[in-house]
Amino acid sequence: MKIAFRKHDQVSIAFQLLKWTFLVLPVAMTTGVLVAFFLWALEKCTTLRQEHACLLYALPLAGMGIWYLYYKAGKKVAAGSNLILDAIHQPGGGIPARMAPLVLITTLITHLFGGSAGREGTAVQMGGSIAQWYARWFRLTEEEVQVMLTAGMAAGFGAVFGTPVTGAVFALEVLAIGVVRYKALMPCLIAAVVADLTCVSLGIHHTIYHIATEDPVPALPFLHMDVLLLAKVIFSGVIFGLAGYLFSMLLHGIKKYAAAYIRQPWLVPVVGGIIVIVLCWVLDTRDYIGLGVTGQYPDSVSIVNAFHAGGAGVWSWWWKIVFTAVTLGMGFKGGEVTPLFFIGATLGNGLAVMLGVPVDLLAGLGFIAVFGSAANTPLACTLMGVELFGAHHVVYYAVACFTAYYFSGHTGIYGSQRIGINKMATDNPSGLTLQQWLDKKNTE
Template identity: 60%
Template sequence: MHRTLLHLLRWTLLILPVSLTAGSLVALFLWLLDKAIVFRFGHTWLLFLLPAAGVLIYFLYKYLGKNAEAGNNLIMDEIHEPGGGVPARMAPLVLGTTVLTHLFGGSAGREGTAVQIGGSVAQWWARRFGLTAPDVRILLTTGIAAGFGAVFGTPVAGAIFALEVLALGRMRYDALLPCLIASVGADLTCKAWGIHHTAYAISSPFHIDWLRLLEVIGAGALFGLAGWLFSETTHAVKRYGNRWVRPAWLLPILGGGLVILMTFILGTQDYLSLGVLGIHKDSVTIPSCFHAGGASSFSWLWKLVFTAVTLGTGFKGGEVTPLFFVGAALGNTLAVLSGAPVDLMAGLGFIAVFAGATNTPIACTIMGVELFGAGNLLYYAIACFTAYYFSGHSGIYPSQRVGVSKVDAFREHTGATLREVQHTRLNVRKQWLKKWKNSCSLFWRG
């Protein structure tokens, strides 16, 4: 018993500085982000400077970032296979550049920034404590939990997310309690600085019947496919942009220009920035998606495209809040088509598209409880678990590993990173296209 108490006391003392530092920095980040977004609402001309902001971000990372450019994936790689560590410069760099992205209208989120802040802070404290490699791995995992729990005000989901996101279908419990302590501590610290999170609610009472179950299962499949589409589109924009655009600093100019062009074609700024606040009362936002008429049929797709272009061309920020937007807007559309309660379907989309794109169905189910209440827990689980399977072996984090294959047909992916799975899939596609071209050539030659 005394060994258990000493173990818990040791980790509590190690984690408290991480929680306090990460929670405070996330609070500063959220405060600056709110100020930047409100300022942009009052000065819409700032959007025209988005390409210039992208070039500035590019050169900041080129000359100051070093390996910090890898972001969340660097933290995951360090947890799986310790190397050079997570640089302390990651925290201020990603904080400042994310605020810049939002100030000038880029469509991005905040989770990635908060997680990078948490990981950078955890590595900094690990060096000060002189921890061994296994302990550094645990402390880095608590940094993910601290950042996630603080930025969304969901400490339990934050703790589970940190454990679940590292590998598909597999969780290690050696960091379970440390992650919970870190997430709760960072969340309390963030709130102590006066930061308030957006409140969401599902007022529709829980009602179970076979038709509703089938609706939720079908919606869960579509949410998973939306998560897959988001991941694949973002990766494709980045992959082909880096391959075709030279010099590299032209890529954010092109991306910023595309965002401006799409904004004018659609005649709305609803798909810029976070999507939590709107310029006017009729704006499409995440909260508006919980009400009938709060989104158009393709609002989810436009937000997906805006975010893929923004993040894929070098701007900084997270993917999760845009995923919330995509999911809530798609849920709104599905509710209109099926006649299901709008707030319920929007809430399910909110968490399930996120579950599909990050491969964290348990954390997202718990997030549903923390955000919307436990009344519809069964539907949260069905939607998130279904979305998890239908998103396939893809995700927004290429360094995520396949711990357990989702289906037996892809068992050969076990142990590989999603980056390696994607490369294998692309090589197979290239070989198939080459054979197809050769067959066509032989056919025309007679």
């Protein structure tokens, strides 16, 4: 069989690679710098809040301030990450440049005064806003703008967590459930790697997680893994998926009913801030406000402590769901991903005791699987396990993430995410956004 070799194909590929490297580099470097500043400022805000406990009582006023800033900037910007997804699927509307500074400032306000939120949404929105600005400057076509925005998302995600490969795959996978479009593959990888390198070069250090558990000796010597442990991971994956489903539904529900029953929009975040304060008072703890990666005290419930026996309470995962759903559902700003890490790690901590599984292993699986179920990104979250914990347990990462993904159903934290391929044969929601699908189900 004769194989034809056309030299101009490789020349064209090389040209496209150089072109997109040139276009993506400024986006990635700018995003990396902004993310580095954001992470530095976030740490300062967290420290300041912990040193001055009275700041929590100003959370309702802070919420009112956030509402006012977005009111003056326009409702379009308030859509956040969903605006970027819409701009990728239906180019033309564009993303205002003011999104980047606005989400940066309001996320810092949320954390300074004690809201329960994350950081991924802020980084992704900054990356998308910067990408749109450069796209206008370079006078790109609509198709090229789609690729540029996707690369901006990858840059923000890769830099904020120190997981560039995950960032690249996440940006491709999050656009539509069940579909990964490879058109932006190389731009996303370049953007995520460069943004991460830029962020780290500015002195930012990401939290290091470690799963020390080695695989147990298989009960059956001719198998290379423990089948009983695998069965427990599958069961845990179901629970993780249901947790992701619960978080997504509660978040959307609070947002919907707050808007319906609180007629004055500025009053919604005020009420949300009051609820967070009351919850802290009732539970007599502040472990569930803020980012939650580390705690104020050595015995605080946190993501890091959840990797150790006794590092979380039985209901820690539930309370983090409530705190975060109230915070984000009632108008405060930030991401959902780090709270999902907290929910998954603490849920895994509790399940490990019940199932007799090593705590660090199941906390790590919950860490990635609950996020994967709520964002509908099982491939990206499997890769995140490899980047954060090492590749030794990659089979368990995949089993937990894939199982959780299916059991979360057609729900998710991104309402503008498209449904590309059905999860369930009984439903036919392909082509709809998650929000359209939920609205349709609610009217049936």
